[in-house]
Amino acid sequence: MSQAQTPKDTMAVIGCGVIGSGWAARALAAGMTVQAWDPNPEAVTILQNQIDTAWPALSRRGLAEGASRDNLHFTTDLDQALAGADLVQENAPERLSLKQSLLADIDARVPEQVLIGSSTSGIKPSELQAQCRHVPGRVIVAHPFNPVYLLPLVELVGGEHTEPAQLAAAGTHYERLGMRPLIVRREIEGHIADRLMEALWREALHLVNDGVATTEEVDAAIVYGAGLRWALMGTFLTFHLAGGEGGMRHMLEQFGPALKLPWTRLEAPELTPELVERVASGSEFQAGGRSVAELEARRDRFLGELLEVVERYWPEQEGLGGRI
Amino acid sequence: MSQAQTPKDTMAVIGCGVIGSGWAARALAAGMTVQAWDPNPEAVTILQNQIDTAWPALSRRGLAEGASRDNLHFTTDLDQALAGADLVQENAPERLSLKQSLLADIDARVPEQVLIGSSTSGIKPSELQAQCRHVPGRVIVAHPFNPVYLLPLVELVGGEHTEPAQLAAAGTHYERLGMRPLIVRREIEGHIADRLMEALWREALHLVNDGVATTEEVDAAIVYGAGLRWALMGTFLTFHLAGGEGGMRHMLEQFGPALKLPWTRLEAPELTPELVERVASGSEFQAGGRSVAELEARRDRFLGELLEVVERYWPEQEGLGGRI
Incomplete structure (x- = not known):
């Protein structure tokens, strides 16, 4: 551990898959201490491998003073992971009942001022808070994007027990990690970004x-x-x-009627074995023999x-302060 | 005009709005002669302004030998614009009857080996060919992306009269312009990229x-x-x-069921005056007082x-040849 650490400098990472490991790498690069927990002791290998992948990119981007991979501590003991943390980030598999009981458990164990963020990509925060009996309002959605250690966006969503001020204060935790918090005004499944990506994905x-x-051609079109x-x-x-000089107003006048056209196929297609095969083999062809790690x-x-x-x-480079 | 020009070096740009002007700028930067036509003599101002905007970016990217803005010739006489051109690019407003009669007119006037591309973002090529009596198969969709002079994608779509070889040969015209032609296998309204963008836009x-x-928050999420x-x-x-090391196959197993969830709102909302206002004023706020030109x-x-x-x-940098 490096010197002069305050409680603000310790992040508990709960669940060490790709997303949890990404959080760990980001926090280490920001000079924080990471207490990583997973019920599976072999998860430490995934964690180390993911940090191996992330570290060169993070080093090129520039590490914070005191940043070190030595500040990573893995444990299978939940209390040990939570001890002294002022930010807890939950990254369990995307199953509601699992997350609900894990978050209730964490809520019961950590002091009331500690923020508990969930990386869920789809579940609403009110559902995550449902079984929390201690301070449910501090259990929020804090949804990052892969690779978590490079992409700056984090969607923050409060549930029915969350006060707006609580959510705003949560932003500072993620800014400390070099991220750009986007506070979502209303909770919906999929928050904002995944709604957009889902629409693109269905089409x-x-x-x-x-x-x-082919998948390659769709990707090329992007x-x-x-x-x-x-x-x-x-x-x-x-x-x-x-819209030219007339901007969005002119654009809506000109292209608004196109929204009435039945262009997009609106429901997702059946994932038949044939479609799975076409999508998977197309993607593998695009990978061109390169491993996912490559x-x-x-x-x-x-x-x-x-x-x-x-x-x-x-925006800040152009004197447009106060924007996302 | 510069020396050693062949017929391959002359592009007729038909219609000089934002898209037509973008084509003109790209062709000039590639060292070609541009014969630009518009029925409105004042369109030459739009054309010159757009090229003023484009030229610094094109110069930074590097101009071809012999590239010069002096190779631009504007006319309101269609025959003069078409004379000697080996590539005709039509950029009329997105109205079917207008495009059909204009393309039939062009088809009647230019030699049979001349390719006629339409910049339409939504209309199917068979509809564009419907009134052509000379060589309808060479009338194809060649859909670019704004800004045309920088973005490399062009979607090429053949109609019912187009032979596959004709479409493949068309690709060389656009490669000459430094573009990456994406040949679309089947004609549908909106081709490929606009289907994807439309799905995102509706959501x-x-x-x-x-x-x-807000619009700003949606954009930040992207x-x-x-x-x-x-x-x-x-x-x-x-x-x-x-999907991790399991790639797409694993990803489909894991997240495929989410396609059954009613996440995305599938039909476009009514463009009420309130929604128009919200979308337009949101976008203007994001513009932060900067003009569209800025x-x-x-x-x-x-x-x-x-x-x-x-x-x-x-791909070519990684030895993956033959790909889009």
Whole structure:
């Protein structure tokens, strides 16, 4: 452990799959101590491997003073993981009953001022709070994006017991980790980003299912076109520019009627064995014989370089303070 | 005009709005002569302004030998625009009857070996060919992405009269312009990329309409998260990585059932005056007092830098030839 640590410097990472390990890597790089817990003692191997993958990218991005992989402590003892932590991040499998009992257990064990974030991609925070008897309002959704140690977005969603001030205060914990908290105004399944990705994903599956495109072609339609813009601008600002000097108002006048067209296939296709095969073998073809670890390392080299570029275009660089 | 020009070096740009002007800028930067036509003589101002916007970004990317803005010739005389062109690109407003008669007119006037591409974002090529009496098969969809002079994707779609070989040969015209042609296997309204963007857009409108997020928050959910990946990987390869070493197959087993959940709102919301106001004023807020021209220049600076990064990760750099 490094010197001058305050309770703010310890994060408990509960569940050490890809997402939990990503949180651990991010926190270590930010100079924090990580107390990682998993009921399976072999999870320490996944954790170490994921940090092996993450560390070069994090080092290129720049480590905080005092950052060290030696500040990682793995345990299968929940109390040991929670001791002294001021931020607890839960990353259990996406099953409601499992998360509910685990979070109730954590809520009963940690002091009331400790924030408990869940990495759930789809479950609403009120459901996560349902079995908590101690301070349910501090159990919130804190949904990151893979790779957690590089992508800055974290969606923060409060449940029925959460006060707005509690949620705002939660933001500082994640800013400490170098992230950009997005406070979601209303809880819905899938929060915001996964709703968008799900819509894209359903349509992509239809295109493949209908024989319009292979997975590679669908992906090419993203990465050589709109995807190059999406690192800088979302769908609204993009369409604002598409409207010319009249901006979004003109765009809505011009293209609004197209929303009435039955373009998109609105329900997901049946995942038949044939579709599974087509999607899986298409993706494997795209991988081109490279392992997932190789693809991850490649992705991380890219994202590090991309971030160096795109960060210079974020609002604060242009004097637009107070924005996400 | 510069020396040693062959017929391959002349592009007729038909219709000089944002998209037509983008084609003109791209062709000029590639060292070609551009014969631009618009029925409105004032369109030359839009054309010049758009090229003013594009040229610094194109210059930073590197101009082809002999590239010059002096190779641009604007006319309101269709025959003059078409004379000697070996590639005609139609960019008229998105109205079927207008495009059909314009394309029939062009088809009647140019030699049979000349390719005629339409920039339509939604109309099927068989509909575009319907009134062509000369060589309807060479009238194809060649759908670019804004800004046309920087984004490399062009979707090529043949109609019922188009031979596969004709479509493949068309690709070389667009490669000459530094683009990456994506040949679409079957004609559908919206081709591929706009189907995906439309699905995202519908869901984004629902999130705003339901009060879950502002336009700024929806955009933030893209640009600080998934959007950083989409410049490199599409939805399939992204999910392949999300599956861990088991890749897409594991991912489909694990998350396939989520497709049955009623997450996404499947039909577009009514564009009420309230929703139009919310979407438009949200986008204007995001613009932060900057004009669309300023936002375009900023976007272009960014995309130039981004492309320098991402191009080094494209398949050919990794010995994966023959891919999009």
